[in-house]
Amino acid sequence: MAGACSLGLLLLLLQAVVTVSLPVIVVRLNKAALDYVSDIGKAPLQRALQVTISDFMDPSGEVLQSTRFQPHRVQILDVHVPFFHLKFLAGFGVHLSAAANFTIKVFRVPEPMELVLPVDLTADVHVTRDSIGTLVLSVPTCSSVFSPAGMLEGNNSTSQELLDLVQEHIKADLNNKLCLHVYGLVQDLNVHLGTLIGLSPVGPESQIRYSMTSMPTITSNYISLNIRAILFLLGKPILLPLHDAHPFVLPWPSGDEGAMATVGLSQHLFDCALLMLQKAGSLNLDITGKLNSKNNPLNTSVLGQLIPEVAHLFPEPTPVVLKVQLGATPVVTLHTSNSTLHLQPFVEVFAAPSNLALQFLFSLDVMVNLDLQLSVSKAKLRGSTSMLGGFQLSVATSNVGSVDMDQVYTLISTVFQKPLLDHLNALLGMGIVLPSVLNLHYVHSEVLVREGYVVVSSGFSYQR
Template sequence: VSEIGKAPLQQALNVTVPYFLDWNGEVHQPTRIQTLSVHVSHFHLKFVADFGVRLLVAANFTFKVFRVPEPLELRLPVVVLADARVAQGSVGTPVVSISACFPLFSDTKVPDGSAGLARGPLALVQKHVRAILRNKLCLSISNLVQGLNVHLGTLIGLNPVGPESQIRYTMVNVPKVTKDYISLDINAVLFLLGKPIVLPVDATPFVLPLHVGTNRAMAAVGLSQDLFDSVLLLMQKAGALNLDITGQLESDDNLLNTSVLGRLIPEVARSFPKPMPVALKVQLGATPVVTLHTHNATLQLQPFVEVLAVASNSAFHSLFSFDMV
């Protein structure tokens, strides 16, 4: 997670430093300071039990000071410590907030080859840059966290999963934070045509097993059987599991025809002396049932199959139907 977060963090820390007012003995001369680069060399996250996350960010800033007669390049190592509380919002979403933030500065470095600068003016420039970063770095991290909250806020409301179906997430309880992980108990409700998919009440609680996955796993996701049942019920009601098997109706190589079927059912051969294409309409009349086992799952389907033949006028003629168990 830390490696993934480096890129947006570097972008957020690339703050603008305003002009430095340099006193030349008579007037204040504005000196432009440009942030050339920000490199996050270390980004560490640590879980704090019953609180949230502690962040440690080590970054190297490179600035260009446009002084006369030649510009000067400065490098400033910075370490930022921040505490982020993880809680539950009033509308049922996880909310992350920065509760404390402290930037720690090392000595400014002047790379070899840069123009010389007296110790006094250098100290003033360094003081100016530090004052700006002290105010802006923590604000930038806080804004980055607020952007995360915007994404977490999309859990609320109906989110489309198909042309006529939606899903809504809500967080059931306050996030559980230990020294090893953060656990979010999320409830998902599926909707079809604006109406929720309601399952029979099941008193069996769902708990994610401890030590699930591997030690190198970044995240563990547990899906309850109720969620599988809701998804299958939604797909069954929406007709997403229905099939129309037609083959190549106009092809001479199509084996799905009345001639082949007539070898098994004489009535079909008598009704269609000339080979005509056959189509199969498969519909799920009963709700699919999924049973979860260790390392695998069993899906039970009960399709209703209707066999149709294409008549001479291109209309479909129902031959027979049957249930499959």
């Protein structure tokens, strides 16, 4: 018996692992993303190539007209990268090619010498996934090719012999250092890519964590990442079985192929997010009527005109409170160019006499369909809702006798609609963080709804 229970527990644990291991988001980084990285990467590459060159020593002491073996300081004054290009290597990663011009000064007697040394850099960057589910870059191959150096104006008196000696010294010194600094730049980038994983806040008591579920898929046009998203409430994961236990696959092509990124969001992500909101009680609200209010005439005097027993129990005007709870999990439906949100609130109606406990009047089962609009701001997916038809109301229980819904429908739906929409839109407007790294924002995003999933085509903006 104990063995059977242990086996059952193990199967449940394995099922939970399978449930959260399949991807619910697919992120494709397209060629435009590489172009953007190339553009913003020029400045970091220039800084990384500001290396230190060892002193130059003239073996004979004759060319530099100085004491034998006296060292002469060599300094890089400036590095300019006019060309920096990245392209995908199918099944491997990214190929880097760059051109850099080094302005170098040699301090010598009787006057310093300045020259410009062009260098072409190439490197292959391997893109993979580590054990904790984040992108990792490595550089298995890197090389530098030097072109002949040219003298700056005012150094025409320098002999070709001296220029050749200095150039050979600089090439020998830079040959390994440049690639070492490229390696260092990639390692810094790995630290930045590590911010993809980790907890990001969703609400006061909830978070979301992203990680990669498998090795990236790399073609000549894009790199595709399968992303697992786990929502947490009070530190506990929100788990739902994936539909048919199949991973979410984003069709190719999807969205705008010219965008930097194409992000596919599965139905499962929306289901988990709504379940989390329900479990947190975030979707519940109280709607309190006010006396002598035209905007919210929810009081026993108005209600008593429709339900005689209410007027009998409360001859003096008393505010009425609607306590709205979502017992059933909201359902989002994704059809091409159309997304809807279905709610089934349970509404309890109370009278609220001053200085007394709430007095139960009756309760309602409610069904409402809402149009769901999705948008992206910075790095968050946000939502807003509007009515799609009217409410369906039915009496669940009553403490005031028979309740004619034809009589109370207009009153209840009028005072219920605006607070409900305001509450939902405030929650959905907070949004959920999309997969991104630190300081990277989504810009010029377009959201398209497809059958069973959502596609976001977006650009990027990196801001320190």
